[in-house]
Amino acid sequence: MLRTLDIKVWRELLRLRGQVVAIAMVIACGVGVYLGLSSTMHSLQRARSSNYAEQRFAHVFAELERAPLHLIPRLQAIEGVQVVQTRIVRGVTLELPGMVEAGSARLVSIPERGRPELNDVKLRLGRMPQPGHSEEVLVSEAFFEAHGFRLDDELPAIVNGSRVAFRIVGVALSPEFTYTVAPGQLFPDDRLHGILWARRKGLAAAFDLEGAFNNLALRLAPQAHEAAVLAAVDRILEPYGGRGAYPRRDQVSAFFLENELTQLQGFAVTIPLLFLGVAAFLLHIVFQRLIATQRSDIAALKAFGYHDREVGWHYAKLVGAIVWLGSVAGWLLGGYLGSAMTSLYADYYRFPELPFQLDPLSPFLALGVAGLAAGWGTARAIRQTVGLAPAEAMRPPAPLRYRRTLLERLGWVQKVPIGLRTVLREIERKPWRAVLSVAGVSMATALTILMAFSADSIRYMLQVQFGLSQREDVQISLLQTRSQAVLSEIRNLPGVQHAEPYRSVPVEFRAGASVKRVSLTGLDPAGELLALYNTSEERIPIARGGLTLSRKLAEVLGVRPGDSLAFRWLEGARSTHSATVAQIVDTYVGLSAYMPLDELASTLGEPPTLNGARLLVDPSELASLYAEVKATPMIAGIAERDRSLRLVQGMLDENMGTMIWISLSFALVMAFAVLYNTIRITLAERSRELATMRVLGYRRREVSAILMGEMGLVLLVAIPLGLWMGHVFSSALVRSPGYDTEQFRLPFVIYPSTYAIGALGILASGLVSGLGAWRRLDRFDMVEVLKSRD
């Protein structure tokens, strides 16, 4: 049977339902965001660790030009190495059925017989290629699905300059390609780029790598010294065109996945705490008020013989009920968010299985943290009820003491209207409440900016990358380095209006202890199709007399303009050179280094060559250009700028839009809850005053202006403050490790429209809470209010 005091708990909940629901919504957002993000993380981590373990994902990778298989015992002998896997991995051009564009794929060898010992494929459909059947391939699942292929379909490709017809015999996934992006790209384009696996013998023959390998993967013993292994591998592969061994965490797919998890984790901790902090504050003001109005009830209970403990427990139950309500709603919200986000991730991160999994402890952890926050917020109020002596509680509380506000005392404000004066004095009497209200609303405002700015930044990045920086229509890369004479051939391709050559070479920069392997690109100094921008976003020509480095590369190497930088050419002569850092440019993707084309050639001691070109093309002849390119064996790949732009734009519109609206609505819930409670408490505390003013002849409009005054002041301070905080938080976020990586950076850009949406959203939530209070003014019983002594 429900005890009478428990019935009171229910009645209070019903009576305070508006405020209870508002606070529970904030708790629900906090708990929901935490569960949503943490369960997404948990699902990804579980899928990742089982996938990495089952498919025996390697610990160390290395690419090289060509090394004989008899190196295997030496690699095997490195301390800490358990398994050595040598492979042949090469890029190929695909002739995709029904597509104008040329696709590309990475062709990865699997042993002639059996399964790979490391980086095993997970067969999703079909069968493994048969030994001796060099035309049989497995294709990656996303690519297979994007094209609607069927087993036994043919897949024409250009392998090492000759046309080959592969046959799809199976569909596979691999931990190495959980996130599949074409080299140098940030976002997957499953129609244009895929992975193919074929038996080794055929590949070795096609690429002239019989008895040799160009790709190495290692599995390490648990106690292995990773850095030592990497150094040993580099030493062994050095004479064979080794491009540097790297650990699993730098492997492209693993890196992107890990980075995603880091970002998720950051949000999963900070954002829920923000919401629960705001909930604690709201509970604080609501319970202070509740207990102030129930002094005589508390006195009566104690006079009847209820223990202090029982009275305190009674109010604690009320808090508990709100926390419970919010948490249960948060569990549902979190479950929904988590499963939606997990299935969204499944489109980009390809696991054999990515089931939505909830860490069974996390709902309770969320409940516990929400309970702690609520306890923190209400401890003082509840302690007051416990400490109240019955006789004291029977007496009305001491009259409120007011004074002129500081502004008035200083004489700064000569003629503040009376209504505003009462508002200012209320605020000065309870400054913390005002400060915390401002904090809550400005946090909510900042949250709208923080959640929406990355879309602005990505849009801006696209504009710069594809609108300002990359000015070509298409870019072609050549299979091999060719002399400048080939440029005229390229210029004669159909539709080509203008062509600018480039030459990129793999180099290893060395500055003190920092070593970085990147590609150094020689550019035509008179070229127009790749625009460089300095850190002040001004377009600058490529500097003569040295290296032009991207900001991140300069940071990684710790060099500044004027410094001398040593680098080693990782191909051909493998010679070591040194050049001055001439200028720093800002780029958003990868690490880049440039030099004028002729300087690069003379530095390397070879005649001017090229291995790619940027082209301006007559759009009406694009199709014939593609057709011609596919038939030209010397061209390894072709990339169309607009396609990349469209791809990323589509992804943004599809996913970011939804995410932004969800987080915007969370922020608005927070603002609404703070403002609604502020105004309801003001209404409760000042109802007698406001009713008196109504009796004295004040119009409803005038009285509500006073009621809204406090909220208005809060908004007036909180919105600009919140926009500024949003700006600061966002700029800190783009510089944080998850957003400022060697693979990509986000520029810090917030468009005015984002500020406007944030400010207007918060204003709207103020309006909604104001309307709620406005309706209450209507129901004011002036007579009732006047009869009672406050």
Place this chain on the structure above:
Amino acid sequence: MPAVTTSTPILRLQQVTKSYPMGEVVVHALRGVDFALHQGECLVLLGPSGSGKSTLLNILGGLDVPTSGELWFQDHDLSAASSRELTEFRRQHVGFVFQFYNLIPSLTALENVQLVSEIAPQGMDPREALERVGLAERLHHFPAQMSGGEQQRVAIARAIAKRPEVLLCDEPTGALDVQTGRLVLNALNEVNRDLGTSTAIITHNAAIGAMADRVVSIADGRIAKIEENASPVPPGSIDW
């Protein structure tokens, strides 16, 4: 200059009834009241609690509307006035004094009076209003710094600051001791005499009737009797 008491009604009630639901039962607070407040008079409405006197005052002051019957302010029919019209009536013509003063705690005495003079077209200088009730020295004190009697006198100053035609007082001495209560009544008396404000004082305290021009007794929602007082005494000599 003594105010002229005429028999011109300023507020007039005709067959006014007021009933309202109170939970499951309907309370008939007023059961047909005919009564007028005359220009310039000081009237005491006397009745025990539950007699309907507060309901009567609420209707007189435009806080409530009658269920049936008529309410006239001069030649305006307020019987079916809207909430907006009642607000304007209160704003322009009525001053209120409450049992518990109802001062705004965050405003000083002077500001509490300004609160009203600011919205009155021909308002009185708030300092003058406070001087009239003998509080010229307490202008900048907050309610919490004043005694109950002082607070009630601030409330009177606030009520008269708009120069209302009608001053309605609901148990103005109800929360005060005798001595302080006399001071407050004195202030009311002076306002009535000097400004000619028609004043109605509601009380359950029969002794106060001695200061009135007329005493209207209410019982059970009806006017029980109306007594003319030919020689009102100054509040200072009233005892209870």
